[in-house]
Amino acid sequence: MTLPARMTAIAIRTPGGPEMLVPEERPMPVPGPGEILVKVAAAGVNRPDVRQRQGTYPPPKGATDIPGLEIAGEVAALGADVKRWKLGDKVCALVVGGGYANYCLAYEPHALPVPAGLSMVEAAAIPETFFTCWQNMFMRADVKPGDWVLVHGGTSGIGTTAIMLAKAFGGHVVTTAGSDDKCSVAKKIGADVAVNYKTEDFVEATKKATGGKGANLVVDIVGGDYIDRNYAAAADQGVIAQVSFTGGPKAIANFAVLMQKRLHHTGSTLRPRTVAEKAAIARGLEERVWPLIAAGKIKPVIDSTYPLAKAGDAQARMETSQHIGKIVLTV
Template sequence: MPNLPAQMTVIAISRPGGPEVLVPETRPLPVPKPGEILVKVEVAGVNRPDVSMRSGSYPPPPGASDLPGLEIAGEVVALGEGAARHRIGDKVMSLVAGGGYAQYCIAQDGQAMTVPPSLSMQEAGAIPETLMTVWHNVFERGALKAGETLLIHGGSSGIGTMAIQLAKAFGAKVIVTVGAQDKADACLKLGADHAVNYKTEDFVEAVKRYTDSAGANVILDMVGGDYVDRNYEAAAIEGRIVQIAFMSGALKATANFAKLMSKRLHHTGSTLRPRSIVEKAAMVAAIEAKVMPLLRDGRVKPPMDGTFPLERAADAHRRMETSAHIGKIVLVV
């Protein structure tokens, strides 16, 4: 077993607020419980839920770390009782319930995935949260099939860029909405069939045009607000709308529910963090069977926007809050 320090540097949330509330602290090294592993973090992904947690609108679930950071990549340095999937020295990437902004982090043995040689550690640290979010919402809840059309709002985000690649790999057509030409170009380069600039074009009309009026079979929405009603307009008969965030800030919406009935729509949604350990392990098992071959072959890779040292987490959050980023932002420990 590696000679481990007693303490570590973490980035804590000193109080709810802007990026400046992210401050370095020294804390004791966490000890893995049964079924857990301790990972020496090399890279931590930065995601929208981290920003929400920092601002005070996304508190950690009971028992989870009060530190931000929901995905990590690094080296296994200690095993809890019964942790048998990984060995000390293994390079892993994992979804975590929090605590990723640190030199060491606890992960569930059943949720950690071995990093394939095709990925750099920075890419590995940018994958678990987005990959599990996309897999569960687009393919498990949304049941996207080959030949169908997926509409992705926020196509150039970490989740959007992962969704484009997976949807195309499994034979679907992809339409994205973006707010700038450079984002449209990036999405088309990744394989999206059409990109709609929502600032200059009505996405409902564009979707109908691109689908010969049939509409989108699955819609992945992280905007909410008035998009809810417009998604019902843009959806195909038997369409599935999957809600994963409300970046518009509006948690309520007015919608024409007659469309829900006449088109036989399904409007569902989910959040990943509160899901049980068993449910997350089942998602990982499905991903290892269906998606890991694509990662190993280099057919799916997270586009990287930028890297920041751990101590500059505040700058990483500022970058994310500009919404100018294309792809993933990570912290390097």
């Protein structure tokens, strides 16, 4: 396969609004040892991409400035020492950046086969949220059959994934969403109880659903004043997994509850983690979740697709918070 010397990628002209995302010509990336080059068919859009565009989430040292953290496509070139993949293999991958482009580099162990029965668009919607939810729900916490999981933002990319994973592994789910319509969608995806946070109190609803015990795990993308309420909604020895801070990273909370209930409040970011740490998450997903996707028990929820050149429109859609599930760019 002869590769072009240059490709089209989406650049951030300067920090600012969605209109700052512009297509431009870039040199073709060359895979180093242990890397593969993927001809991108589709790329997922995520909140960190929006924050990078706004200038509040710079890429890690040495990473490309092209946004995009997850892709699906075909292997187009192999770096030295790559053993698992061959040219033409269809893969989806978690990447450190560079997804909004015709071609993108990925580390060999961070790529996984496109699950049977999924389109490239669906496959591109998997890595970022599934890696995040798997490590927070099953590696840092341990969701067991019968556990109650409180998922905030149930119709977001993280939320839809967390609901499906909790249910697939025998858990029960209470989720929050910002409208009655979104609540009914969350229930269709599998939530047992969906709470409109604008009109109902999720602490009360969680206590009621769990017979007063509370949630064994809280998956929180909000932070801010939810932190104190998460402690109130959690069961004894419950885990609060902090995934994001859409409501801000600072809070006033009654930390005595943390002690009284023997809670675990944990959190993690994905992008700066080592190659080996992300590879371990990938292995767990392939072993335990890929068979469920192939069997049709879990399927990523797609909100909308946009052509690569309209990446600004895709991020503008994300910023409205009207989307349900994942927004994906097609290349």
